[in-house]
Amino acid sequence: MKLELNSVRFMNGKSQLNRSTRLGVKACFKGDASILPAFERAATSLTRSGRLEACPTLANPISNHFLVAFLIAALGFAGCGRQESAAGAAGGTTSQRPVEIRVKGSDTMVQLATAWAEAYRKVKPNVFVNASGGGTGTGFAALQNNTTDICDASRDIKPEEAEKTKSVTGKEVKEFVVGYDALAVYAHPSNPIKEISVEELREIWAEGGTIGTWEQLNPAFQGKIVLFGRQNNSGTYDYFREHVCGKKDGKQREFRGGISELNGSAEVVENVAKTPLGLGYSGMGYKTPTVNWLKVSGKKGEPAVEPGVDVARSGKYPIARKLYLYTAGEPAGEVKAYIDWILSPEGQKIVEKEGFVPLN
Numbered sequence: 001m002k003l004e005l006n007s008v009r010f011m012n013g014k015s016q017l018n019r020s021t022r023l024g025v026k027a028c029f030k031g032d033a034s035i036l037p038a039f040e041r042a043a044t045s046l047t048r049s050g051r052l053e054a055c056p057t058l059a060n061p062i063s064n065h066f067l068v069a070f071l072i073a074a075l076g077f078a079g080c081g082r083q084e085s086a087a088g089a090a091g092g093t094t095s096q097r098p099v100e101i102r103v104k105g106s107d108t109m110v111q112l113a114t115a116w117a118e119a120y121r122k123v124k125p126n127v128f129v130n131a132s133g134g135g136t137g138t139g140f141a142a143l144q145n146n147t148t149d150i151c152d153a154s155r156d157i158k159p160e161e162a163e164k165t166k167s168v169t170g171k172e173v174k175e176f177v178v179g180y181d182a183l184a185v186y187a188h189p190s191n192p193i194k195e196i197s198v199e200e201l202r203e204i205w206a207e208g209g210t211i212g213t214w215e216q217l218n219p220a221f222q223g224k225i226v227l228f229g230r231q232n233n234s235g236t237y238d239y240f241r242e243h244v245c246g247k248k249d250g251k252q253r254e255f256r257g258g259i260s261e262l263n264g265s266a267e268v269v270e271n272v273a274k275t276p277l278g279l280g281y282s283g284m285g286y287k288t289p290t291v292n293w294l295k296v297s298g299k300k301g302e303p304a305v306e307p308g309v310d311v312a313r314s315g316k317y318p319i320a321r322k323l324y325l326y327t328a329g330e331p332a333g334e335v336k337a338y339i340d341w342i343l344s345p346e347g348q349k350i351v352e353k354e355g356f357v358p359l360n
Contacts, residue, residue, distance in 0.1 A: 096126055099334050103131040105139020105152035106235050107264045108181065108283045109323060112354045113152050116342055119350055123341060127334055133264070136235030143328055144168050149335050153324040154181065154235035154283070171329030178342055180357035182284040182307035183240060183319040184293040186272045193218050195295035195304035198244060198318050204279070205229075206245040206253040214277065227259040228271045228280035236265065239321050240281050281319075284312070285355025312357045323356065 103113055110133035117129035131152075134142075139151035140161045146169060162173045185196060193214070200217065203209040204225060214221045230237040245253040262268050268280040273290035284307040287293060295304035298318045311317040331339055341347050348358040 098126050098128065100128045100130055101150065101335055101338055102142075102148045103129055103150045103152060104134060104142045104148040105150075106136045106154040106323075107133040107230075108154040108234075108236050108285075109133075109152040110264075111285070112179075112323075112351065112356060115350050115354050116347060119346075120338060120341060123346075124334075124337070127338065129338065135231065135233035136238070137233035140165070140326070143173075143326060146328070149327065150331075150339070151326040153326055154321065155239045156322070156324060157326060165328055169328040174327045174330055176325040176327075176339055176343070177322050177359070178325050179323040179348070179351040179359060180312045181321055181323055182312040182317050182357070183236065183281055183321060184284040184287060184307045185296060185319075186269055186278075186280045186282060186287070186291045186293050188272060188276045188278055189290070189292050190276050191292065192221050193294065194292070195297065197297045197300040197302070197304070199298075199300050201244050201296075202246055202253075205240070205255060205259075206248075207256045208248075208253070209256055223277040226275050226278045227256075228268045228275075228278060229255065229259045229261055230265070230268065230281075231261045231263055236282065237261075240319075243319060243321075244281075283356070284308075287355070309352070309357045 103117070105113075110131065113129075113131035113133075117131045120127060120129055133152075136151075136153045136155055139148065139153060140157060142148035143151045144161075144165045157173060157175065165171070165173050185201065187193065191214075196217070200211060203211040205227065211217065212225060214223050214225055229240070241255060242252070245255060247253060260271065262271065265282040265286045268282040269286045269288055269291055272278040272280040273288065284293070293307055295306045296318050297304040305311050305317045307317055312320040325339060325342070327335065327339075330336075343359070348360065351358040
C-alpha cells in the first residue's frame with residue numbers, strides 16, 4: 001500500500017502533502033510554515049526511492065499523524081525540534097540525511113544569502129538552506145528565539161542583543177565577517193549633482209538638519225529633496241543613522257521626519273529611479289542603470305570617492321561597512337560546514353558576483 005494514497009500526492013515528479021498533513025507539520029513546529037518545503041522534498045525523495053512503500057502495511061489508510069512522525073524520522077529530526085545536522089549531529093559531524101539550515105536577517109544581504117543557498121545545493125544536495133530577510137534586527141530576534149540557525153547582519157551586534165541571546169540560549173554569540181559593502185547614496189540620472197560630503201548628508205538626513213532643497217547644494221538644480229530610506233529594524237538604517245546622522249552634544253541624532261521608510265534595499269533604488277528630486281541610501285550591490293550613485297567625501301572640499309571594491313575594503317570610502325553572520329554558540333555539524341564554505345574561495349566568489357566586496 002502506498003502512503004501517498006491518503007497523505008501525499010505524487011504529481012509532476014514531486015510530492016505534495018495534503019492540507020491536513022501540512023497543518024500537522026505546522027502544528028509540530030509551532031506554526032512555522034517554512035519547514036513545509038523540506039518535508040515535501042523529503043517525501044519526493046522517499047517516493048522515488050520506494051521507501052514510502054517500505055513502511056509497515058496497515059489495515060486502514062495511513063494517518064496524517066503517522067506520516068508526520070515518519071517524515072520527521074526520515075528528515076533526521078529529534079522530536080519536534082530542529083533538524084539533527086542543522087544543530088550539529090552527535091560529535092559535531094555532518095549527515096547525509098535531508099537537512100534544513102535556517103538563515104534570517106539583513107535585507108541588504110538577502111540576495112547574497114539566496115545566491116549562497118542555491119550554489120550550496122550543488123555542493124551538498126542533501127542540505128536545504130532556507131534564507132529569508134526581514135531586517136538585521138529581525139534576524140537577531142530570531143537568533144534569540146532559536147528560530148534561526150544563522151543571522152545575516154549588515155551591522156555588528158549591539159551589546160544588549162548579544163546579552164539577551166546569551167540569557168535566553170545560554171550561549172555566547174559567535175561572529176563571522178563574510179564580506180564588505182559600500183553604502184551608496186543614489187540620485188536620479190537627471191540630477192546634475194555628482195558628489196556630496198558626509199557633512200552635507202548629515203544636514204539633509206538628520207533631525208534638525210539645515211539642508212532641505214537641492215538649490216542649497218547647487219543653484220542650478222531646484223526643488224525639495226525627496227528622501228527614501230529603510231525601516232527601523234534594518235541594519236542599513238542603523239548604520240546610516242549612526243555614521244551619517246552622527247551625534248550632537250554627545251547624543252545620537254535621529255532621522256528627520258518625512259522620510260519614506262521602505263522594507264527593502266531594492267525598493268529604495270526603485271523609488272529613486274522614479275523620482276527626479278529623490279535621494280536614497282542602499283548597498284552598492286543594488287545599483288541599476290536607472291540611477292546614479294554620488295561620489296562621497298568625509299568633509300566638503302575633500303576629494304570625493306566613488307563606491308567600489310578596493311575603497312570599501314581599505315576604508316577609503318567614507319560609508320563602508322562589514323557584513324556578518326552570527327550564531328548562538330560555536331556552530332557545529334552542517335551549520336559549521338556551510339559557514340566554512342561561505343568563507344572559502346568558492347563562497348567568496350559569490351560575494352563579488354552579487355556586487356559586494358569579498359574578504360580577499
